[in-house]
Amino acid sequence: MRQAAGGCEYFYRCSFRVSHFAKAHSVQQSVSSTRLKIVCSRCNLRELCLPVDLSAEEMQQMDDISHLKRGYARGDYLYRSGSKFHSLYAIRSGSFKTQVLHEDGREQVTGFQMMGEIIGLDAICTDHHTCDAVAMENSEVCELPFGKLEALSRKFPSLQRHLHKIMSREIVRDQGIMLLLGSMRAEERLAAFLLNLSQRFAARGLSPTQFQLRMSRQEIGSYLGLKLETVSRTFSLFQGNGTINVKARSVELLDMPALRTLVGKQQ
Amino acid sequence: MRQAAGGCEYFYRCSFRVSHFAKAHSVQQSVSSTRLKIVCSRCNLRELCLPVDLSAEEMQQMDDISHLKRGYARGDYLYRSGSKFHSLYAIRSGSFKTQVLHEDGREQVTGFQMMGEIIGLDAICTDHHTCDAVAMENSEVCELPFGKLEALSRKFPSLQRHLHKIMSREIVRDQGIMLLLGSMRAEERLAAFLLNLSQRFAARGLSPTQFQLRMSRQEIGSYLGLKLETVSRTFSLFQGNGTINVKARSVELLDMPALRTLVGKQQ
DNA sequence: CGCCGGATTGAAGGTACTCAATCCGTGTGG
DNA sequence: CCACACGGATTGAGTACCTTCAATCCGGCG
Numbered sequence: 245m246r247q248a249a250g251g252c253e254y255f256y257r258c259s260f261r262v263s264h265f266a267k268a269h270s271v272q273q274s275v276s277s278t279r280l281k282i283v284c285s286r287c288n289l290r291e292l293c294l295p296v297d298l299s300a301e302e303m304q305q306m307d308d309i310s311h312l313k314r315g316y317a318r319g320d321y322l323y324r325s326g327s328k329f330h331s332l333y334a335i336r337s338g339s340f341k342t343q344v345l346h347e348d349g350r351e352q353v354t355g356f357q358m359m360g361e362i363i364g365l366d367a368i369c370t371d372h373h374t375c376d377a378v379a380m381e382n383s384e385v386c387e388l389p390f391g392k393l394e395a396l397s398r399k400f401p402s403l404q405r406h407l408h409k410i411m412s413r414e415i416v417r418d419q420g421i422m423l424l425l426g427s428m429r430a431e432e433r434l435a436a437f438l439l440n441l442s443q444r445f446a447a448r449g450l451s452p453t454q455f456q457l458r459m460s461r462q463e464i465g466s467y468l469g470l471k472l473e474t475v476s477r478t479f480s481l482f483q484g485n486g487t488i489n490v491k492a493r494s495v496e497l498l499d500m501p502a503l504r505t506l507v508g509k510q511q
Numbered sequence: 512m513r514q515a516a517g518g519c520e521y522f523y524r525c526s527f528r529v530s531h532f533a534k535a536h537s538v539q540q541s542v543s544s545t546r547l548k549i550v551c552s553r554c555n556l557r558e559l560c561l562p563v564d565l566s567a568e569e570m571q572q573m574d575d576i577s578h579l580k581r582g583y584a585r586g587d588y589l590y591r592s593g594s595k596f597h598s599l600y601a602i603r604s605g606s607f608k609t610q611v612l613h614e615d616g617r618e619q620v621t622g623f624q625m626m627g628e629i630i631g632l633d634a635i636c637t638d639h640h641t642c643d644a645v646a647m648e649n650s651e652v653c654e655l656p657f658g659k660l661e662a663l664s665r666k667f668p669s670l671q672r673h674l675h676k677i678m679s680r681e682i683v684r685d686q687g688i689m690l691l692l693g694s695m696r697a698e699e700r701l702a703a704f705l706l707n708l709s710q711r712f713a714a715r716g717l718s719p720t721q722f723q724l725r726m727s728r729q730e731i732g733s734y735l736g737l738k739l740e741t742v743s744r745t746f747s748l749f750q751g752n753g754t755i756n757v758k759a760r761s762v763e764l765l766d767m768p769a770l771r772t773l774v775g776k777q778q
Numbered sequence: 779c780g781c782c783g784g785a786t787t788g789a790a791g792g793t794a795c796t797c798a799a800t801c802c803g804t805g806t807g808g
Numbered sequence: 809c810c811a812c813a814c815g816g817a818t819t820g821a822g823t824a825c826c827t828t829c830a831a832t833c834c835g836g837c838g
Contacts, residue, residue, distance in 0.1 A: 368678075423617070476819080738828080
C-alpha cells in the first residue's frame with residue numbers, strides 16, 4: 245500500500261488506496277485543470293492501451309494528439325447517446341458504465357469499463373454516440389480526437405493494426421455477452437461476471453480475489469439481463485455455498501474453481 | 512417496385528421478385544471455379560459494402576485484392592472458430608450464420624448475415640477466428656485479404672473511414688442484440704427480429720413484407736435466446752393475432768405497426 | 779408408401795420476476 | 809451523541825413466462 249512517487253494527489257482516490265484499487269494510480273502529472281497535456285510514453289497504462297512497438301517518434305505524436313480530462317464524478321456523463329462524435333476516450337483512472345436506452349425507457353448496461361480501456365467506438369459508424377457513458381466514481385480520461393488518430397494510424401501501421409484490434413476485441417467481447425445473455429442461467433451469469441472482473445483486476449496488478457464493486461445491484465442486473473433482486477439472491481446463494489464472501493459492494497472470491505465450473509459446465 | 516433508372520441490371524435482384532432468393536447467383540462471371548477475379552466497381556452490392564466515394568483508380572485497387580469464392584452450400588463452413596485469420600469476407604450472394612461455441616457444447620448464434628454484409632471482423636483481435644461462419648444456403652463471398660485491405664486503407668482515407676464504420680456498425684448491432692436479450696420478452700424479441708429482417712430485405716430491394724426465412728426455428732431461437740418451441744409458439748401467436756402469416760419458413764408481415772408497437776412499447 | 783427432420787401443439791414444471799416488507803449503512807439534524 | 813431518514817441491499821411469497829418433455833403434424837425424398 246505504498247504511496248506512488250511524484251505527486252500522489254494526482255489521484256484523488258487516495259481513499260481507495262486502503263482497500264483495493266491501490267497503486268495503479270502512479271502518474272507524474274501535477275495538479276488539476278480539466279484539460280492537460282499527457283505523456284503516453286510515460287503512462288503506466290501504456291501496455292493496456294497502446295501498442296507496445298511504437299518508436300519514440302511515433303509515441304511522441306500520440307502524445308501530441310491526446311489530452312487528459314479530469315474531474316468526472318459518479319453520475320457524470322462522458323458522452324450521451326445522440327451527441328456528436330469527436331473522440332475516443334482511454335480511461336486513465338476510475339471507471340465508467342455504458343448503457344443504451346430504449347424509447348420506452350428501458351435501459352441496458354452494455355459494459356463496465358475500467359482504466360486502460362477505450363470507449364466511444366460505437367459512435368464512428370453514425371458520427372453520433374449510440375450509448376451513454378457514465379462515470380461510476382471519480383474518473384479521468386485521455387481524449388483521443390478520432391480524426392487525428394486516423395491520420396496517425398495511416399502513417400503508422402502498428403498503430404493502425406492496434407486500433408483495429410481494439411475494435412475487434414470489442415466485437416468479441418460483445419459476442420461473449422450475447423452467449424451469456426442468450427444461454428446462461430442466473431448463477432452462471434453472475435459467476436461469469438465475477439470471473440471477468442477478477443481477470444481484469446489481475447491484469448491491472450490488483451487482487452483477483454478481493455475487490456470493491458463500483459456498481460449497484462441494479463446496474464449489475466441490467467448488464468446481466470436480471471432483476472436486482474435476482475442478483476442479490478444469487479450473491480446470497482454463493483455466499484451460502486462458501487463460493488464467495490460478499491458484503492454490500494465488497495467481494496471476495498473464495499472458490500474460483502467452483503465459479504469456473506459453473507460457467508463452463510452445462511446446466 | 513419501380514426499376515431504378517440508369518442501368519437496371521445494376522440491380523440483378525429483380526429475380527428475387529419472383530421467387531425470392533432464386534437466381535441470386537447470376538454473376539457476370541462464367542462458369543464455376545472456386546476463386547475468381549471480381550470487379551467491385553461493377554458490383555451491384557457496392558453501395559452496401561464499399562464506400563461510395565472511391566475514385567476509379569482506388570476502386571481498381573480494390574478489385575486487385577479481392578477474389579470471389581463460390582460454391583458454398585448449406586452447412587458449409589466459411590471459417591471455423593480457432594482457425595487462422597487471413598481475410599474478411601463480403602457476402603456476394605446467399606447468407607451465413609455466425610455462432611460461438613461454449614466448451615460445454617452450448618452454442619449461440621450471434622448473427623445472420625446476408626449479401627452486402629461483411630464478416631470475419633472478430634478475428635482481427637487475436638489473429639484467429641472466434642466464431643464459426645456457416646452457410647445457410649448456396650452462397651458466394653468476396654475474399655478480402657486483411658493485410659492488403661489495411662495497406663490500401665492507409666493509402667485511401669475514405670476506405671479507412673469506411674472500414675472503421677463497418678467495425679463500429681457491428682459494435683452498434685451487438686449493443687442492440689444485448690438490449691434485446693437482456694430486457695425483452697419473447698414476443699418483443701421475435702417482433703424485433705422480423706422487423707430487422709424486413710428492413711434489411713428492403714435495403715436490398717426485396718419485399719419488406721414477404722420473405723423466406725433461411726434459418727430453422729432452432730437457429731432463430733439460439734439467436735434470440737429462446738427455445739425453438741417458444742419461437743414456434745410465438746409465431747403461432749402472431750399468426751392468430753393477424754399480425755403475420757407464417758407457414759414453415761415463409762413469412763408475410765401483415766401488421767407492421769403492431770410489430771413496431773410491440774418492440775417499442777414497455778411491457 | 780413410409781421414413782425422416784423440422785415444425786407445431788399440449789401439459790407440467792422451474793426459473794426468474796413482481797410486489798412488498800425488512801434490513802443495513804451512511805449521512806443528517808436535533 | 810443519538811435518533812432518524814434515506815437509498816441500496818436483502819429476503820419472502822406468489823406469479824408469470826419460458827422451458828421441458830412428449831406427442832403429433834407436415835412436407836420432401838428415397
